[in-house]
Amino acid sequence: MMANGFPLKNCRAVITGASSGLGAEFARQLAPQAASLVLVARRADALEAVKHELSGFPAEIFCCVADLATDAGRNSLLAFLDGHDLKPNLLINNAGMGDYGSFTSSTAEKTRTQIELNITALTMLTHAVLPRMERPGGVLNVSSLASTLPMPDLAVYAASKAYVTSFSESLAVELAPQNITVTCVCPGPTPTNFSKTAKREDGTDTNREGQGLLRIPPQRVVAVALAALQRGCPCVFPGAGVAIAARLFRVMPRGLMRALLRWRHGKE
Template sequence: MTVLLLALLMANGFQLEKCRAVITGASGGLGAEFARQLAPHADTLVLVARRAEALEMVKQELSSFNATILCCVADLATDAGRNEVMTFLETHDVRPNLLINNAGLGDYGSFASSTAEKTRTQIELNITALTMLTHALLPLLCESAGNHALASMATAGVLNVSSLASMLPMPDLAVYAASKSYVTSFSEALAIEMAPKNVIVSCVCPGPTPTNFSQTAKREDGTDTNREGQSLLRIPPSEVVSRALMALQQREACVFPGVGVSIAGRLFRLMPRSVMRWLLKRRHGKE
């Protein structure tokens, strides 16, 4: 009987209706788009980011929906900021059943010429914040899954935003690509661990997407990265988000949104690392 029940639960993915979601990096880009697509379905959305004014703009944009929209201003690259999120949830009596780890940062240019501050911030935001916030919220997610599993087959979920770059050792984006490799690996492992608890863990690995990522990744001197071939992989944020939410609904551990990105992701997984390094070295030499 227990095996049969688990099989039934596994067949049903995350239910968007009446979800209570925490979305990090929600002041713009993919984070704001997650809020837009969830607002028609959600009971509560907690939008987390550093910029209060930008969060309020997203909140106002969603004011026509019935969902309760709350703005939590916090710097997730710090322990204090991460603690502020947990305090905010407790103060507002929000018990989330969905965590979307979207906040992230890149840095265009060589590792040797990077500043220690931005390198540290990338690691804190892309790896530490995602990991520790997930760890802190898992008890609430497990509680939500346990409370609702028998009644309606609803589940809890974690959705991590990684990148196609997680498949590559990328020159001039080395720390970012390495941090996203961590996100992808961590997500796939956690998906296996949490499956028996009916907590779905999915990871989305988009390619180039028109957001403000590139602007924040550029350095003060204007240092950029080689964008050759990116136009073939670029898809709008709306498609990235809809595919990511579909992954939760279908219990997919890792997805690459868009035809070009999906093909590239499979190719990079299969390509011998020596060949990959040779190709990247040639591409890097053209800059």
């Protein structure tokens, strides 16, 4: 059974990672139609700037400063919702980060933070918010094209997004009978602060050959994601190039995939 889709009109949304990039864009596109938005991230000034930008819209906007890579930060968001008697009917799990470079040279701290943010926060916030969620409800998880293939030099990130896509597709089936729509959006390369955060302090970058063919603006990624949520579509790949690449990666024989990854990695 597929969910009927989530109606955005008058929604009460929580958006994680709303201080920049895709999260801020989700806030911009929802503000004209939402009843309330809770913007969550670590940087208070950046959250306030997004709130200020949206002050002309009727939606009531709250900023919640929280480090979602920690239990304390996740609990403080839940306490914020309870303290303001906010009963969201839409959770957008968008906060996420990557780390460019080899696994062995990564720091334990950045690796742990990626897992905490990309996997644990997304899972545990969903687990905590679902019982508070009014129906019809929606969960929109931001995964990545990286969820469809292993990525040497971005290994933990790609694996974490494979988790997000798989988890979301399972939940979409589990929650449809409860009138909760779960959609997973898998963007390709999108110009945001993502690369700045993923680069290492020593400047270590990753091989971005071919990304230009797949790049689409954050406005389009978010519009496609929200349209998919409204339709009840469980998984969407914004942009024709990204959709074709995802299909190709999913049907490609694993042996051929490994050979291509070795060839590409060897060129660096």
